Amino acid sequence: MSAIKKITLGKDGPLVSNLGLGCMRMSSIWGGSTPDEAESIATIHQALDSGINFLNTGDFYGAGHNEMLIGKAVKDRRDDAFISVKFGAIFHNGQWIGMDLRPVAIKNFINYSLTRLGIETIDLYQPSRMDGSVPVEDIIGTVADLVTEGKVRHIGISEITAEQLRTANSVYPISALELGYSLADRQIENDLLPAAEELGISVVAFANTAEGLLTGDLTAPLAENDHRNHFSRFQKDNLIKNLEKVEVLKQLANDKGFTPTQLAIAWVKEQGDYIMPLVSMSRRSRLPENIAAMEIVFTPEEMNTLNTTFAIGAIQGGTYLQR
Numbered sequence: 290m291s292a293i294k295k296i297t298l299g300k301d302g303p304l305v306s307n308l309g310l311g312c313m314r315m316s317s318i319w320g321g322s323t324p325d326e327a328e329s330i331a332t333i334h335q336a337l338d339s340g341i342n343f344l345n346t347g348d349f350y351g352a353g354h355n356e357m358l359i360g361k362a363v364k365d366r367r368d369d370a371f372i373s374v375k376f377g378a379i380f381h382n383g384q385w386i387g388m389d390l391r392p393v394a395i396k397n398f399i400n401y402s403l404t405r406l407g408i409e410t411i412d413l414y415q416p417s418r419m420d421g422s423v424p425v426e427d428i429i430g431t432v433a434d435l436v437t438e439g440k441v442r443h444i445g446i447s448e449i450t451a452e453q454l455r456t457a458n459s460v461y462p463i464s465a466l467e468l469g470y471s472l473a474d475r476q477i478e479n480d481l482l483p484a485a486e487e488l489g490i491s492v493v494a495f496a497n498t499a500e501g502l503l504t505g506d507l508t509a510p511l512a513e514n515d516h517r518n519h520f521s522r523f524q525k526d527n528l529i530k531n532l533e534k535v536e537v538l539k540q541l542a543n544d545k546g547f548t549p550t551q552l553a554i555a556w557v558k559e560q561g562d563y564i565m566p567l568v569s570m571s572r573r574s575r576l577p578e579n580i581a582a583m584e585i586v587f588t589p590e591e592m593n594t595l596n597t598t599f600a601i602g603a604i605q606g607g608t609y610l611q612r
Contacts, residue, residue, distance in 0.1 A: 292340060293306045293307065293308060293339060293340030293341055293580065293583070294306075294307045294583070295307065296491065296562060296563065296565060297491070298371075298413070298443065298464050298465055298491045299443065299462065299463065299464030299465060299489060299490055299491050300462065300464075300489035300490075302443060302464050302491070303371065303412070303442075303443070305342060305343045305371050305565070306340055306341045306342050306343050306565075307558070307565055307566075307583065308341055308343075308558075308565065308566055308568065308579065308580065308583050309341070309343035309344075309345055309373075309493060309565050309566070309567040309568070310332075310333065310336045310341050310343065310344050310345065310567075310568065310569075310570070311345045311495060311567045311568060311569030311570070312329075312333070312344055312345060312346045312350070312355055312358070312359060312569070313345075313346070313347065313350050313355065313569050314569045314570060314571045315329035315332070315351075315355060315358055315571045316350045316351025316354045316355040316358065317351045317354065317383070318351075323351065323354065324571040324572075325571075326358060328571065328572060328573065329358055329362075329571050330358065330361055330362045331573055332570060332571060332572060332573045332575075332576065333359065333362040333363070334362060334366075335573045335576055336576060337363075337366060337369045337370060339576060339580060341576075341580075342369060342370055342371045343371050343373065343493075343565065343567075344359055344363075344370050344371065344372050344373065345373045345375075345467075345493070345495075345567055346359055346372070346373070346374055346375070347374065347375035347376070347378065347417060348374060348375070348376050348398055348401065348402045348405075349375075349376075349378045349379070349380050349417075352380065353401070353405050356374070356402055356405035356406050357405045357406075359372065359406060360405055360406040360407040360408070363406075363407075363408075364407060367408060371412045371413070372406065372408070372411055372412045372413070373411075373412065373413040373414075373415070373445065373465070373467075373493070374402050374406075374411050374413070374414055374415070375415055375416070375417040375447055375467070376395065376398045376399070376402070376414065376415070376416060376417060377389060377390045377394075377395075377398070377416045377417045377418070378417045378418075387420070388417075388418065388419075388420040388422065390416055390419070390420065390422060390423040390428050391423055392423075392427055392428075392430075392431040395416075395428070395431045395432065395435075396431065396435075399411070399414065399435055399440050399441070403440060409439070409440075410439060410440060410441065410442055411440065411441050411442070412442045412443060413441075413442070413443045413444070413445045413464060413465060414432055414435065414441040414443075414444060414445065415432075415444065415445030415446050415447050415465070415467065416428055416432075416446060416447065417447050417448065418447055418448035418449065419448070419449050419450075419453055425449075425453050425456045425457050425460070426456065426460050428457075429444065429446075429457045429460040429461050429463075430460055430461070432444050432461070433460065433461040436461070443464040443465070444457075444461055444462070444463055444464060445463065445464055445465040445466070445467060445493070446463055446465075446466055446467070447466070447467040447468060448467075448468055449466075449468075449481075450480075450481070451480040451481050451483075451484040454466060454481065454484050454485065454488070454490070455484060455488070458488050458490065463488070463490050464490065464491065465490065465491045465492070465493050466481070466485050466490050466491070466492050466493065467492075467493040467494075467495065467567070468481070468492070468493075468494065468495070469494070469495055469496035469499075470492070470494035470495075470496070470497070470557055470560075470564075471494075471496055471497050471498060471499040471503060471553060471556075471557065472499070472503060472538070472553055472556055472595060472599040473499035473502055473503060473522075473531075473599060473604040474496065474499055474604075474608075475599070475600075475601045476601060478601065479601070482560075482561075485563070486561065486563060489563075490563075491563045491564070491565060492561070492563060492564045492565065493565050493567050494557050494564055494565065494566055494567060495567040495569070497550075497553050497554050497557050497566050497567075497568065498549075498550055498553050498554075499522075499553075499604075499608070500517055500520070500522075500523075500608055501517070502522065502523070502531060502532075502535065502604075503535060503538060503549055503550065503553040504548075504549055504550050504553075505535060505538065505539040505542070505548070505549035505550070507523075507528075507532060507535070508532070509528045509529050509532060510525070510528065511523055511528070517608075520606065520607065520608040521605075521606035521607055522604065522605065522606035522607055522608055523606070524606065526605075527605040527606035528606075530605055531604050531605055531606070534598050534599060534603060534604065535549070537594065537595075537598045538552060538553070538595070538598070538599075541591060541594065541595070545585070545591075547581075547582070547585060548578065550578070550582070551578060551579075551581065551582035551585060552582075552585065552595075554566045554568060554579060554582040554583070555582045555583070555585035555586075555587070556587075556592075556595055558582070558583055558585075559586075559587060559592070566582075566583075
């Protein structure tokens with residue numbers, strides 16, 4: 290198994306693995322079943338053994354189950370793990386009903402997270418997205434107070450605009466920006482990525498396969514009960530035309546001896562030394578292929594083919610990632 294490289298998180302920040310482990314799928318998603326807990330913990334342990342120390346969760350994943358799971362996994366390995374926690378999303382009966390980013394709520398959320406994780410300090414703490422109900426200055430200022438109290442080490446932010454990112458960074462240095470980024474979702478290249486690079490903020494990029502579009506496994510139409518039918522990208526002619534572009538990725542992957550998923554992850558990695566692909570998994574069997582993706586290199590011609598085929602706006606329709 291290839292050795293995992295390290296990157297600096299933000300300006301003069303801590304060294305973290307250049308591949309992150311997203312733990313969301315280790316808990317019930319949208320009311321689905323909960324994966325085998327023993328296998329999930331074993332996956333975290335193997336990731337840590339492999340040098341992947343960046344563990345990403347949210348206090349709303351599985352209504353707190355995800356944090357408790359990570360707490361069990363790192364109980365005797367706290368120094369091996371860098372734990373990133375998102376907060377602010379409110380769910381009821383498995384359904385998202387809004388955000389709560391009030392300072393009083395943040396001060397409540399942090400204590401529950403620390404208890405569920407069984408730790409004294411969260412390495413990276415970040416609002417999951419902004420909804421305009423609370424000024425950015427108040428949100429980041431509150432988390433900065435938690436840094437002073439010793440409950441948080443570094444501040445991150447997720448799913449925001451370039452203007453909000455600049456505002457947040459002016460209140461307190463932001464170490465990481467977490468958001469969806471893939472060959473199919475490149476609109477952030479217009480403003481957010483340049484702003485992050487300018488400010489010295491690392492990017493934690495999730496959804497590298499764009500909800501499975503880039504895995505090469507999809508066929509049209511999707512099954513009637515597939516949740517992706519709600520997104521215009523996966524509907525009727527949009528899906529057919531989008532899958533035609535995925536054929537280019539599949540052919541290139543076949544030529545290079547990798548999977549389309551591996552190439553999709555590698556492409557994200559190649560967009561900058563400050564960008565970390567965040568890959569969600571709940572089984573150890575997925576680790577080797579995802580780690581191997583970080584060693585893939587592209588020729589200028591191959592990169593040009595991908596960037597041309599998947600130019601901004603080339604994929605028709607959107608998902609919740611669309612801004």
